[in-house]
Amino acid sequence: MLARLASKRLLEIRQAFHQSPQTVRSLSTALNYHIDTPDNNSKAPWEFNEANKPKVSEILSHYPSNYKQSAVIPLLDLAQQQHGGWLPVSAMDAVAKVVEVAPIRVYEVATFYSMFNRQKVGKYHLLVCGTTPCMIRGSRDIEDALLNHLGVKRNEVTKDGLFSVGEMECMGCCVNAPMITVADYSNGSEGYTYNYYEDVTPKRVVEIVEALKRGEKPPRGTQNPDRINCGPAGGNTTLLGEPKPPPCRDLDAC
Amino acid sequence: MGLGSLASRALRSSSSSRVLSTNPRYNLIRTIVSTPELHKPEAAAESASEPDLPKRTPVAGARVHFPNPDDVIEVFVDGYPVKIPKGMTVLQACSVAGVDIPRFCYHDRLSIAGNCRMCLVEVEKSPKPVASCAMPALPGMKIKTDTPIAKKAREGVMEFLLMNHPLDCPICDQGGECDLQDQSMAFGSDRGRFTETKRSVVDKNLGPLVKTVMTRCIQCTRCVRFASEIAGVQDLGMLGRGSGEEIGTYVEKLMTSELSGNVIDICPVGALTSKPFAFKARNWELKGTETIDVTDAVGSNIRIDSRGPEVMRIVPRLNEDINEEWISDKTRFCYDGLKRQRLSDPMIRGADGHFKPVSWRDALAVVAEVVHQVKPEEIVGVAGKLSDAESMISLKDFLNRMGSNNIWCEGNEKNQDADLRSSYLMNTTISGLEKADCFLLIGTQPRVEAAMVNARIRKTVRATHAKVGYIGPPTDFNYAHDHLGTTPETLTAIAAGTHPFSATLAAAKNPAIIVGAGVFSRKDNSAIFSLLNSLPSKFKNLITPEWNGLNTLLLNAAQAAALDLGLVPQSDSLDSAKFVYLMGADDTNLDTLPKDAFVVYQGHHGDKGVYRANVIFPSTVFSEKEGTYENTEGCVQQTVPAVPTVGDAREDWKIIRALSEVCGVRLPYDSIGGVRSRIRNVAPNLLRVDEREAAVFSGLFGGGGGKVSAVPFGVTVENFYMTDAITRASKIMAQCSALLTKK
Known part of the structure; x- marks a missing residue:
């Protein structure tokens, strides 16, 4: 009896240790050293174009x-x-x-800076916030949904060259967590946008990706139809009246 | 900082506590007496602040120089008052007070980074420990280096540093001389709390000299700062961030600096180690011999680390006046040339053209027989570029007794003026170059000719933005410079005042003109020198009672001493020579030598000179003999034997002394002391070791006039890594010249 208990406990402990270690979070898209490839080497000529x-x-x-x-x-x-x-x-x-x-x-x-990508990214580079508030609100699921839908690994570009998924640090949208950012490089530096999509769900990010694929520009900001920007769902519940002036000062006298 | 100093600190602190306990002030029973202190409390406060602790000596002889007496501030280090000039950091104040603060990223000669945090100390009224290397000392600051807070801070920093540091000390070449090892013994905890996986970093390829094990790196950035500040090559950088941070070049790039070996010394851990020395020896089994380097005319101070009969490595020694604490790669890595291609037995070339080893007696007898058959004016002696003063005076004495005075040292030419020391010395001195505010380099590429002088010029240019003008073929500089021209005519224009650089030179307070030794071999050398001689009258600041800005940068270690001893050729041609005595001379052109001439080669390496030799006398290299050398600024230094000689080789002066006896013209000295007494008669300054004898008549450059030619200045040193017999025999230098020299 005791032996069985002990062996069961041992198994539990062993399982706890055998849990696949958390995948290494690579914030940057590339290594810290350069490896020459046909499209990335020191000999390839590069200069700012006339428009830039x-x-x-x-x-x-x-x-x-x-x-x-x-x-x-x-x-x-x-x-x-x-x-x-x-x-x-x-x-x-x-x-x-x-x-x-x-x-x-x-x-x-x-x-x-992890925002500088030193490896090829898609025309739409999707960045999933992985910092604590977003993570608690399910950013891992969102990333999984994106990766599964696109059929790529992190920092990998889809076959059509349209999408890549990366992770980034907190963008200050914790109130609307979880969020993703879409860096849109499809129109060069003139049409470059860097939009936040907040309050996303695994289902919604897939819809956003599909919309982007079709060439649409889904509305940025919160994706929860009940919310306006970062206000609470269903309208404000507090601070409804006019704000009172500070008691120490008569604002009208100014 | 070694463990020894830590141990002595511990001893010191215990002795100081003993002093405290015997102090009458701390006795329990005190008699009540009326003292002036009771009546005058402020006096009491003064006397109380007077420490009655034993005086501490500054760390490593740290000196304080007060440029402005008003800028003196007083700080207290562990209660000791210490006076320091304004602007010193807390760490420097501590070292003046005799407290050695542990550090990794801080280095005296590099900019302050403040990123290792090992030097944390407690400062009174500061809310947290301060990084002493980056914190300027303020008046009245009370610094505490031995408190629990400081100790805990160090222990914490050490734990973080060791977190990602591999436990491979047993296979690490830095083991035994590792700052991290020593300081973790002294300040670290006996256990860590880190249980995760240690990170690993890909090793970088920095070339044939520096081996990298980047996992050991603690990101102190000393190497990055050395490369960009001292060596002047912007190759290394800090890449990535956070725990992924690593030192590297990003793109695959070799470190192409002539000073790259110094990163091995400044690396506090085993991340950058010597590639040729890898896994060869442990530092505690090596015998250190403090000597000097002879591969260029700078005479860098080095320590030869040897094990048994083998030189294992060469490391720099501190000499503020010459090489500071750096040495060039040639100096550091030429040592494997000391054991390759050595001549170990006297040899005679037989009728079949092959060399046959013979006894010394036979070899000397053959030479003595031949030397008596030629006319005295057909005898020529050439001293090599690595010759010491003792052997050169013996050779000169010997040939003089044979009736010939046709003897010179490689690099010195016929028209050269050996009478005026100021014409062949670096009169400004190497350290004096730091005061210069304008440089004019004429026909010299200091980066390859004298890397340490170049480092000094770079230091000056970096610190004061001194202007550098250069006349000569296009070449690599690691500091900003104006390429004024390639021919001596540019110099004529500057002297005449028609060149724009003349105004710069005239406006300079301490101008320094450096002429390369390559100019000696030009046909118009006397014209160039008389042109230079005319400069002080045009540029008044060039030579003043405090400043002498006319310099010659010599190429070879033997050159200055040879000129002091008067080894100047009567005729520098070998056309009519019948008997040539080459004393380590490998760079002398023997093409014009008559076919029937008899050549004696006395030297240590089977190098160029041997091909034409009839008799070979094996001699010793600088690491095996006691010899006097004078560097380009006129500082006399001596080599010290570090390892025994190879085979049957003898010291140069002994061979010549023996030969003179066999020839029947016995030289009157039997010991090195005897040779030096002879040197005293000729050039007494060569006996004042480690001293610089300045030229008496400053500003006289000699020169016989004439017209300068339009022939451009040439490149004197084609390959930095291979300039003499030792470096040409070295495998490491061969690798370097194959990989690192610019094609």
Whole structure:
């Protein structure tokens, strides 16, 4: 009896340890070192296109001429938009040339920020918030729904090149958790959008993906029809009257 | 910081507590006496603040220099008052007070990063421990380095550092000289709480010199800062963030710096270690010999670590005036050339053209017979670029006794002025270059000719944005420079004041002009030197009582001493020579030598000189002999034998002394002391070891006038990694020149 109990308990303990360890969360889309591929190598020529060149000089004009390197993040962002959502190493080299620093100083910045994708992403890069409030509200299920629907792994691009799914840190929408972000690189840097879709459900994200596939632009913001922005479902329940002025001050006298 | 200093700290603190207990003030029974202190409380406060603790000595002889007496502030380190200049950090204040703060990322010669947090100390009225390396000391600051808070902070930091650090000390080359090992013994906990999986990082390929085991890296960024600040190559960076952070180059890139080996020394853990030294020896089984380097004219201070008869590695030694604490890759990694292609027995070339080992007696007899058959004016002696002063004076004395004065040292040319020391020395001194605010480099590529001098110029340019003008062929610089031209005519224009750089030079307070030793071999060298001689009259600041800005940058270790000893050729041609004595001379062109000339090669390596030799005398390399060398700034230093000689080899001066006896012209010295007494008669400055003897007549550059030619300046050192017999024999240097030199 005791032996059976003990063995049962042992099995439980063993199972607890055998639980598949949490998959490693890779926030960035790439490794911290570069591997040459045909579409991503230092020899491939890359430069800002004619439409973006005025933007480059506009960005540079925000900073003193002796601190050109301050422009590295906005320029990387612009380069990423121009290059369909990701930064090949030659684009980083081009930015380094513009801000007049050694390429490694640009690589440092690009590898630090997970929003810079150093690997190919889809035209619509879907980013699922994985931070605690969203996770508690079911972001793992949303990610699974997306991955299953698209038939890809995380940071993998679908065969048609339209979608890729990644994870990101808190975007400050915790009140409407869970949320995903759709970075839309389908129209270059002019039509670039970065929209939040909040209060999503596994069913709703699939609908959003299908709408995007059809070329529609689903309305951004909360996906709960009962809510307006981040107000409560079914209208406000509190703070209904006019706000009272602070008792210490007569606002009318101002 | 070693364990020894930690142990001594522990001893010191226990002795100080003993002093406290014997102090009468702390006795329980006190007699009541009326003292002035009772009547004057402020006086009492003063005397109370006076510490009666034993005086501490600053860490590693840390010195305080007060540039401005008004900027002195006083801080208290563990209760000891210490006076420091304004702007010092808390960590520096502690080292002046004799407290060594543990650190990983902080390095005296690099910018402050403040990211390892190991140097946390408690500061009174500060809510949390402060990183002492990045915190400027403020007046009256009360720093506490031994309190429970400071200890706990260190222990916590250590636990975090060890979290992802592999437990591979037994197979790590840094073991035994690892900062992390030492400091975790001294400040760490005996257990950690980390139970997750340790991270691992992909190793990087930085070239044939630096081996990387990036999993061991603790992200102190010393190597990144060294590469970008001292070496001037922007290759290394900190990639990624958080626990995924790693040091790397991002794209596959070798570290192509001539100073890359120094990252091995500054890495506090075993992440960057020496590739040639990997798994060869443990540092505690090595015998260190403090000596100097002879592969260039800088005379970098090194320590040769040897095990038995083998040189295992070379590491730098601190000398603020010459190499600070860096050495070039050539200095550090040429050591495998010391054991390859060595000549171990005297040899005579037989009739069949092959060398046959013979006894010393036979070899000397053959040479003595031949030397008496030639006319004195047909005898020529050439000292190699690695020769020490003792052997050069012996060779000169010997050939003089044979009736010839046709003897010179490689790199020195016929028209050269050996009478004026200022014409061949770096008169500004290497450390003096830091005061310069304008450089003019003429026909010299300091990066390959003297990497440590180049590092000094780079340091100055970085610190003060000094202007650098360069006349010579296009070359690599790791600092901003103006390429003014390629021919001496540019120099003529500067001297005449028609060149835009003349205004820069005239406006400079401490201008420094550096002429490369490659200029010696030019046909118009005397014209160039007389042109340079005219510069001080045009640029008044070039030579003042406090400043001498006219410099020559020599190429070889033997050059300065050879000129001091007067080894200047009467005629530098070998056309009519019948007897040539090559003392380690491998870079002398022997093409014009008559076919029937008899060549004696005395040297340590089977290098170029051996091909033409008739007799070989094996001699010793710098790691096996005691020899005097004078570096390019005129500082005399001596090598110390670290390992025994190879085979039947003898020291150079002994061979010549023996030969002179067989020839019947016995040299009057039997010991190295005797040779040095002889040197005293010729060049007494060569006996003042570790001292720099400045040239007496400053600003006299000699030169016989004439017109400069339009021939562009040439490249003096084609391959940085292979310049002499030792480096040419080295396998590591061969790898470097194959992989790292610019094609």
